[in-house]
Amino acid sequence: MSVTGAGTPRVPGSVLADTVLERLTATYAAAADPERAVPMRAYMKDIAPYLGLTTPVRRALSRTVLEGTPHPDETDCTAIALRCWELPEREYQYFAVDYLRRHVRHCTSGFLPVARHLVSTVPWWDTVDALASHVVGGLVAADPKLVTDMDAWIVDDDMWVARTALLHQLRYKERTDTERLFAYCLRQSGHPDFFIRKAIGWCLREYAKTDPEAVRGFLAREKGRFAPLSVREALKNIGA
Numbered sequence: 001m002s003v004t005g006a007g008t009p010r011v012p013g014s015v016l017a018d019t020v021l022e023r024l025t026a027t028y029a030a031a032a033d034p035e036r037a038v039p040m041r042a043y044m045k046d047i048a049p050y051l052g053l054t055t056p057v058r059r060a061l062s063r064t065v066l067e068g069t070p071h072p073d074e075t076d077c078t079a080i081a082l083r084c085w086e087l088p089e090r091e092y093q094y095f096a097v098d099y100l101r102r103h104v105r106h107c108t109s110g111f112l113p114v115a116r117h118l119v120s121t122v123p124w125w126d127t128v129d130a131l132a133s134h135v136v137g138g139l140v141a142a143d144p145k146l147v148t149d150m151d152a153w154i155v156d157d158d159m160w161v162a163r164t165a166l167l168h169q170l171r172y173k174e175r176t177d178t179e180r181l182f183a184y185c186l187r188q189s190g191h192p193d194f195f196i197r198k199a200i201g202w203c204l205r206e207y208a209k210t211d212p213e214a215v216r217g218f219l220a221r222e223k224g225r226f227a228p229l230s231v232r233e234a235l236k237n238i239g240a
Contacts, residue, residue, distance in 0.1 A: 008117060009078065009082060009113055009114050009117050011078070011079055011082045011083060011086075012075045012078055012079050013075075013079070014075055014076045014078075014079035014080070016069060016070065016072055016076040016079075016080070017076055017079035017080045017083060019069065020065065020066070020069060020080055021080070021083050021084075023064075023065045024062075024065045024084075024092065024095060025087070025092075027061050027064060027065050028051055028053065028058075028061060028089075028091055028092065028095075029051070031051075031053060031057065031061055032051040032052055032053070033051070033052030033053065034052055035052065036050075036052035036053075036054070037049070037050040037051055037052030038052075040052060040090075041090075044090065044124060044126060045124070047090070047122060047124045047126075048088060048089065048090040048093075048122055049088050049089050049090070050089055050090050050091065051089045051090075051091045053091050055094075058091055058094060058095070059098070062095055062098065065095075066099075071103070071106065072099075072103050072106055073106055074106060074107045074108060074110065074111055077099070077100060077103055077104075077106060077107055077111065078111065078114050080096060080099055081096040081099070081100055081114060081118060082114065082117070084096035085117075085118060085121055085122070090122075090126075093118075093122065093127055094126075094127070096118070097118075097127055097130045097131060097134075097135075100115075100131070100134070100135045101130060101134040101135065104134065104135050104138040104139065105138065105142070107139065108139075108142075108143070109139060109142075109143040109145070109146055111139060112136070112139055112146060112149060115131060115135050115136050115139065116153075116161065116164075118131055118135075119131050119132070119136075119158075119160050119161055119164050120158050120160055120161055123158075123160040125195065128160050128163060128164060129163075129167060131164065132163065132164040132165075132166075132167035132168050132170070133167050133168065133170035133171050134171070136164055136168045137167075137168040137169060137170060137171055137172065140168055140169075141172065141175070147177070147180065150165045150168060150180075150184075151165075151180075153165035154166065154184045154187055154188065155187065159191075159193055159195060159196060160195075162188060162191075162196060163195055163196055163199045165184060166184050166185070166188065166196070166199040166200060166203050167199055167202070167203055169181055169203065169207075170202070170203055170206050173209075173210045174210055176207055176210065178207070178211070178214060181203060181204075181207060182218050182222075184203075185200045185203070185204060185226075185230075186222060186225060188200060189222075189225045189226050189227075189230070190225070194229070197226075197227045197229045197230045198229060198230075198233060200226065200227075200230040200233075200234070201229060201230040201231065201232065201233020201234045201236075202233055204218075204219070204230075204233070204234035205233055205234050205235075205236055205237060208234065208235075208237060208238045209237065212237075212238040215234060215238065216235075216238055219231060219234060219235065
């Protein structure tokens, strides 16, 4: 069954989400550092405003926020993620990504449209890459029928959706569908954008840690179809 869809998912009611968001907004806001927020926003190309929380500080605060809360179900994960995405400051979206990485095992294939919304809303590599490899990748690993959705995502007009398809197997190692990985790379080999070309090289380089000869052979056959950036990234650890 395909679950790919467009549009904004509805935010479901969730008592756990009510608790978490109340704690989260109060805790993060109290620790905000406006001076630090300025260079953080600039570094991320002004994709969103920042509170100015460094990663170690943010994650320590998150542990405080989540202390004593129960394990979520899929409804809770959906509500927490979507409500964090509605908040302007980027740290709230980082919280949601970390939360989903930890609890994606509680989600079914029905969560994929939510993941797509997160990938394509306020998109930048800082959220997309973790969602791709840890959340979308986890969903597809748990329900292999979702590969048909990945086949649709790789040709999507939204660059970040296509990047997610490229990167969703990043942590699969021996479980990687090599034929699909190589086909996805070839499908996007002519893409003009840096982030797609970089993703091609990255997913090939990561798989080369498992099967360097397969990647080396693939590039020997198809090298001329890829941008130099993709080839350099792919061969960083294995050579030509």
